[in-house]
Amino acid sequence: MNKLQRVEWRLHTTLYEVNIRQYTPEGTFKAFAAHLPRLRDMGIETLWLMPITPIASEKMKGTMGSYYACSDYTSINPEFGTLDDFRNLVSAAHELGFKVILDWVANHTGWDHIWTITNPGFYKREASGAIKTAHGMDDIIELDYGNPALRETMIAAMRFWITECNIDGFRCDLASWVPLEFWKKARKELERDKPLFWLGEMDAIDDNPYLQVFDVAYAWKWMHATETFYKKDRSVIRLTQLLQHYNITYPAGATALFFTSNHDENSWNGTEYEKYGDMALLLAVLSCTWQGIPLVYSGQEMPLHKRLMFFDKDEIGWDGQYRLHEFYKKLLHLHLTHPALSISGSTEVIHIPGDEHILAYIRKKNKKWVLTVLNLSPYPATINIIHPLLTANPVDLFSGESKNFAKDTTVQLPQWGYKVYVL
DSSP states (O other): OOOOOOOGGGGTOOEEEEOHHHHSSSOSHHHHHTTHHHHHHHTOOEEEEOOOSOBOOTTOOTTTOOTTSBSOTTSOOTTTOOHHHHHHHHHHHHHTTOEEEEEEOOSEEETTOTHHHHOGGGBOBOTTSOBOBOTTOTTEEEBOTTOHHHHHHHHHHHHHHHHHHOOOEEEETTGGGSOHHHHHHHHHHHTTTSOOEEEEEEETTTTGGGGGTOSEEEOHHHHHHHHHHHHTOOOHHHHHHHHHHHHTTOOTTOEEEEOSOOHHIIIIIOOHHHHHGGGHHHHHHHHHHSSSEEEEETTTTSOOOSOOOSSSOOOOOOOSOOTTHHHHHHHHHHHHHOGGGSTTSEEEEEOOTTOTTEEEEEEEETTEEEEEEEEOSSSOEEEEOOOTTTTSOOEETTTOOBOOTTTOOEEEEOTTOEEEEEO
16 A cells, blocks of 8 residues: 555544443443543543444343454444444544544444345355354454455445544554455545554554554554562563664554553453562553553553453442642653653663663653653662753653753662653
8 A cells, every 4th residue: 555644643642442331330422521631631532432332132141242253343332321422422522622533343243243244255164164253252253355345345444433423543453353455445435535643452562564454453462571570570671672663663653552451451460460560660661661551441540450351340439539640740740741751752772871770761852852661660760861861951740840960860669669760
């Protein structure tokens, strides 16, 4: 395909994954809309809504089923409201300055999807002729992208949400399980309607060819490596090498998504506190200041200390405190507005002699910079940071205090502590 015209706002955007079912007691678009002003104040620009299509009833898991077992690509899950309710939510979000992207499940459908009746040739088949069950997931069935009619019909279904509801892009589930050629065609066809933002569920390193189409891919390897680091292997060198590998991986204009939680991780592998313990907030700081795009999952700003059930109603249970709102607000607004934190900014890791537990890096663009210092250990640290750029007086993002590095290069950090100095 020709050179992509990637949307400009991706350079600084911040993402928030919305689990509509669990967000409020009502679990509806209307109920979620009340949270929009709070999320905008927190610094969120892009709302990613988990799938909003109806859920198949055949072989349904739990009492309510999986969002990812669709029964009709161009209808609304009545659990959430109506099509007009969704249109109203998108309109209200746009008025507040949000972008809205939909979770799109192109690899598979539920067992009683409408296509199993109207277009049975859209599905892969076993040797016996039976529809093929998706790998490792018995409530869904696989689509056959060797069928040209399927590709055209899928693109038309995606277009429905652009033309009818004015969404701004897609988060594509299991993107690398779908042929790359389909995504090339889909992006080309759909962007005749409007420029879109494309987030693919795949690893930015392992599935790098897909970034010919997608703007953003997951930092899955980083997520797994940091959990291993906290629980087993405290090698900052290996973590740093992996981070730098992410930085040199992408085609022009693409980047990685950094996060400490999402719907899969929270429900199946544990909250960020189960996985990272006292390191959780440090990793959130890195997600917002390293080169890439940060993601916050529903409830993390409370914070959320429980795993949300996936197939049943299980409310987040807001207590009205939002204890991490200000923490995320400082980081997310910085990411939205500071030139150095654009995905087009540069990143330089600073070596700290004599301390192997510190990760320090400076992001810079157009003579503006942000210095992040992370103590990746359960022990307090006192270090010296020397760098040619550290001649002005930056301000610590969290304390508001200025720091004159020309006179004092010393930085003190508590265990698992962090500093973000902003020029």
